[in-house]
Amino acid sequence: MALSTEEGNRLAGLLTGHAERVMQRWTEIVAASLRGRLSQGELRRQVQELHSSMITAGEQGAVDLDSEQATELRAVLSELSRGRARQGFSASETAVSVFALKEVLLELMEDEDGPHTLRDYVAFSGLIDQMGLFTFESFVRTRESLIADQAEQLLELSTPVVKLWEGVVAVPLVGTLDSARAQVVMERLLQTLVDTGSPYAIIDITGVPAVDTQVAQHILKTVVAARLMGADCIISGIRPQIAQTIVALGIEFGDIATKASLADALRHVLRLTGVETGRRQRREA
Amino acid sequence: MERVPILKIGDILLVSIQVDMSDQTAVQLQDDLAERIVATGCHGVIIDITALDIVDSFVGRMLSTIASISKVLDAETVVVGMRPAVAITLVELGLSLNGIRTALNVERGMELIAAAHADERELAFEDEPDTETTASS
Numbered sequence: 001m002a003l004s005t006e007e008g009n010r011l012a013g014l015l016t017g018h019a020e021r022v023m024q025r026w027t028e029i030v031a032a033s034l035r036g037r038l039s040q041g042e043l044r045r046q047v048q049e050l051h052s053s054m055i056t057a058g059e060q061g062a063v064d065l066d067s068e069q070a071t072e073l074r075a076v077l078s079e080l081s082r083g084r085a086r087q088g089f090s091a092s093e094t095a096v097s098v099f100a101l102k103e104v105l106l107e108l109m110e111d112e113d114g115p116h117t118l119r120d121y122v123a124f125s126g127l128i129d130q131m132g133l134f135t136f137e138s139f140v141r142t143r144e145s146l147i148a149d150q151a152e153q154l155l156e157l158s159t160p161v162v163k164l165w166e167g168v169v170a171v172p173l174v175g176t177l178d179s180a181r182a183q184v185v186m187e188r189l190l191q192t193l194v195d196t197g198s199p200y201a202i203i204d205i206t207g208v209p210a211v212d213t214q215v216a217q218h219i220l221k222t223v224v225a226a227r228l229m230g231a232d233c234i235i236s237g238i239r240p241q242i243a244q245t246i247v248a249l250g251i252e253f254g255d256i257a258t259k260a261s262l263a264d265a266l267r268h269v270l271r272l273t274g275v276e277t278g279r280r281q282r283r284e285a
Numbered sequence: 286m287e288r289v290p291i292l293k294i295g296d297i298l299l300v301s302i303q304v305d306m307s308d309q310t311a312v313q314l315q316d317d318l319a320e321r322i323v324a325t326g327c328h329g330v331i332i333d334i335t336a337l338d339i340v341d342s343f344v345g346r347m348l349s350t351i352a353s354i355s356k357v358l359d360a361e362t363v364v365v366g367m368r369p370a371v372a373i374t375l376v377e378l379g380l381s382l383n384g385i386r387t388a389l390n391v392e393r394g395m396e397l398i399a400a401a402h403a404d405e406r407e408l409a410f411e412d413e414p415d416t417e418t419t420a421s422s
Contacts, residue, residue, distance in 0.1 A: 187370075190369030190372055193369075193389060194369060194390075197392070197393065198389075199388075199389060221373075221376045225369070225372040225373050225376045226372070228367055228375055228376070228381070229387060230364075230388035230389045230393060
């Protein structure tokens, strides 16, 4: 739905001519839909920006929202929807801010009865529809990027490798272990082993809600990779139900040491290293 | 043709692979290493693969062969310095380098060989006091 240049000019004229009334009504309608969750001043400022950028676009002869003259209008619209998305408004609450203009225009144009009024109104509302859709799309984009950021942060946060003792590092796994996370955990653990030169690693699965064959496969791969590099892995924090699941699924951990708690695993590792030093001390004595 | 240098440190032979291994290089390395083990009478071989970005089945088999040869000549082989990315790739490929001992770095590798060797020496050491005590009693 494209606007002719004349229609664009008429729209600009209409908006300029009744500037105060348009903004007043527009703000009122939007405020009613947002139910006071945005301050009156903030709302008025947003409406004002939209209003003036629409006038600029109309005066410069923008034929639709994709045209070059409407760049500023697009920028204002995406700014508006970004702000709303971050403040937690819903998509329709955001779109209504734009669609409210239709109602305002209808009220205005009812008063004047020219030869073009009906055609003009149809053309204007076409433009407003475009603006609404644009707002909706940028709202969704903002939301998606927010979600992607959060997922990444979660991935970063949930896989720390901690040093428990000299030569002993531990990975407390929390949450579901999918392929992507397993990969991150594996890489980070192996890198830490190299960086710290620790010959022992404890993988603690207390925080893993369920262990299926896939999760077990990921853990086994990590253990084998660590062994290839010359470090030993111990799996700890196996809860009773998980032990039952592991047996029921027929998962074999082979000769990998498994312990019930992190404390047991640490004691096991210390005994492994401690026995050696103990024997050496006896030999010296 | 490139040759891989073999360094002798105390009772250990250190092989640091820093070139891409070809068939010839691998065969040459096996020959050289066997010669050196016999000539020096060392009891440990450390193969450092820190510089290797890619370990495929060929390099894997070469490592296994070297380990077997050394075993026959009474020397313990330890592969050290495998990179995380290499380890992950090997696991994904399903190559587990059976029969090869590994350590994180050269230092740990030397400790490992020293410990294995100490056990033997310990046996010899413990035999003497035993005979002494039996002799005195």
